[in-house]
Amino acid sequence: MQRLNTLTGHLAQAPELQSRLQAQVTSSHPSAEQKLSTVDNFPPNKSDFYKFDLFLSEEEKQARVTARAFATEKIAPEMVQYWEKAEFPKQWLQYLKDNASTFGGSFLKGYGCRGMSLMAACLTVMEMARVDASLATFYMVHCGLAMESIYLCGSEEQKQRYLPAMAKFDKIGCFALTEPDYGSDASSLRTTAKKVPGGWVINGVKRWIGNATFSDVLIVWARNMETNQVQGYIVNKDAKGMTMEKIQNKLPLRIVQNAHITFTDVFVPDNDFLALGTNFATGVGKALEISRVFVAWLPVAISMGAYDCALRYLQERKQFGAPLASYQIMQEKLVRMLGTIQSMYLLAERVTRMVERGEAKMSQITLAKAQNSLRGRECVALAREILGGNGNVTDYGVAKAFADMEAIYTYEGSYEVNSLVTGRDVTGIAAFKNAYKPKSSK
Ligand SMILES: Cc1cc2nc3c(=O)[nH]c(=O)nc-3n(C[C@H](O)[C@H](O)[C@H](O)COP(=O)(O)OP(=O)(O)OC[C@H]3O[C@@H](n4cnc5c(N)ncnc54)[C@H](O)[C@@H]3O)c2cc1C
Numbered sequence: 001m002q003r004l005n006t007l008t009g010h011l012a013q014a015p016e017l018q019s020r021l022q023a024q025v026t027s028s029h030p031s032a033e034q035k036l037s038t039v040d041n042f043p044p045n046k047s048d049f050y051k052f053d054l055f056l057s058e059e060e061k062q063a064r065v066t067a068r069a070f071a072t073e074k075i076a077p078e079m080v081q082y083w084e085k086a087e088f089p090k091q092w093l094q095y096l097k098d099n100a101s102t103f104g105g106s107f108l109k110g111y112g113c114r115g116m117s118l119m120a121a122c123l124t125v126m127e128m129a130r131v132d133a134s135l136a137t138f139y140m141v142h143c144g145l146a147m148e149s150i151y152l153c154g155s156e157e158q159k160q161r162y163l164p165a166m167a168k169f170d171k172i173g174c175f176a177l178t179e180p181d182y183g184s185d186a187s188s189l190r191t192t193a194k195k196v197p198g199g200w201v202i203n204g205v206k207r208w209i210g211n212a213t214f215s216d217v218l219i220v221w222a223r224n225m226e227t228n229q230v231q232g233y234i235v236n237k238d239a240k241g242m243t244m245e246k247i248q249n250k251l252p253l254r255i256v257q258n259a260h261i262t263f264t265d266v267f268v269p270d271n272d273f274l275a276l277g278t279n280f281a282t283g284v285g286k287a288l289e290i291s292r293v294f295v296a297w298l299p300v301a302i303s304m305g306a307y308d309c310a311l312r313y314l315q316e317r318k319q320f321g322a323p324l325a326s327y328q329i330m331q332e333k334l335v336r337m338l339g340t341i342q343s344m345y346l347l348a349e350r351v352t353r354m355v356e357r358g359e360a361k362m363s364q365i366t367l368a369k370a371q372n373s374l375r376g377r378e379c380v381a382l383a384r385e386i387l388g389g390n391g392n393v394t395d396y397g398v399a400k401a402f403a404d405m406e407a408i409y410t411y412e413g414s415y416e417v418n419s420l421v422t423g424r425d426v427t428g429i430a431a432f433k434n435a436y437k438p439k440s441s442k
Pocket residue numbers: 141175176177178180182183184185207208209210211252253258407410411412413414415416417420431432433
């Protein structure tokens with residue numbers, strides 16, 4: 001009793017402590033459950049700490065505003081349910097068609113394409129991926145890889161025939177390079193293209209091909225058996241001999257439809273051979289160079305979205321009678337994320353500007369992709385832990401971001417392989433292959 005009286009006495013003298021205890025009692029009552037915003041109402045971009053817009057042109061600023069509005073208004077309210085079901089929402093194609101004059105063809109020029117600057121295109125992808133990395137991946141594969149392959153390696157007639165419809169999102173494209181046995185070592189791929197009268201016959205297997213299940217136009221990279229070089233072939237969706245299986249049970253980017261595709265004597269007419277890319281470096285390598293710049297932006301974007309969700313959550317969620325945002329440890333984690341986002345952005349921006357000026361080497365692009373995917377992974381892990389239990393469910397934004405980052409770490413060249421490209425440049429020694437030799441069976 002004596003102790004209780006002492007405590008009551010202290011309380012009387014400490015109104016702040018009293019109100020905290022009162023808040024704890026209230027928050028434990030079911031009717032007073034804390035209200036927490038969910039990700040369908042996506043939070044505003046608050047990670048723009050170094051005022052990125054200050055150094056952007058009017059076109060670039062506008063690209064950000066437009067893509068941000070599109071992603072938060074049209075995509076955010078619908079994305080979680082489709083991510084959970086691992087389905088691509090068909091209506092998103094309609095949203096993109098409705099906005100084709102803004103997004104169609106991205107940075108490509110002519111043929112009905114938008115013709116944005118590369119920086120504006122990267123910022124578009126960034127604002128899309130801040131909200132949903134699956135949408136950004138769909139868009140990059142369609143415009144940045146499939147359309148770009150035709151743009152870089154196709155004849156004038158092929159560009160006229162395919163690009164305008166793709167720029168309107170009337171035809172969707174995918175990019176089939178990876179094979180079950182040749183991922184990082186893609187230049188050794190085994191799919192073959194054999195010359196026959198009037199065209200080519202493709203045989204082989206491709207894996208992980210994004211957008212493929214509903215693509216009209218498949219850009220398939222195969223070994224030309226006449227030259228032994230890897231070249232591109234346009235395969236139309238109805239081609240006989242092509243079978244496709246959706247890859248099930250994928251953890252990240254669940255809205256993106258990845259497929260395992262088998263080609264058995266698939267005929268491609270001569271006018272669908274992408275003859276201008278005469279080997280790996282001048283064909284697929286060129287397309288990957290630009291798309292890797294885009295991918296360097298994805299960790300920036302996903303981390304921005306995770307930061308925005310985490311910041312809002314910390315401000316709304318109370319424990320021990322106070323908002324989580326008021327605790328020093330939480331502020332340090334947030335600021336660590338914020339600092340990482342600033343450095344990732346500056347790296348991505350720098351390499352994009354260098355590419356725009358024609359000054360970037362592949363090893364500089366691979367460094368940006370590798371470095372940002374490494375740091376982005378740390379950022380989303382921080383966001384996930386900041387949200388505690390709710391960091392494990394998709395309702396509050398960060399669990400999906402956490403999962404999606406994993407794919408970015410691996411696709412468009414894994415972290416390791418991109419590092420090896422830069423490593424080769426800085427040391428002068430290629431370290432992709434080692435001295436391992438299989439034991440010969442006697
Ligand atoms: C969600 C998703 C979407 C994708 N979309 C597409 C697409 O649209 N089109 C397409 O063509 N491909 C696509 N890919 C494939 C992607 O590009 C490959 O997964 C990637 O290149 C890695 O190849 P792999 O999975 O076969 O791994 P592997 O090459 O088997 O590598 C496994 C591990 O070994 C490491 N490793 C490999 N070689 C070395 C080495 N020499 N030294 C050190 N470490 C090494 C890798 O870094 C990795 O950690 C996609 C992949 C994913 C996950």
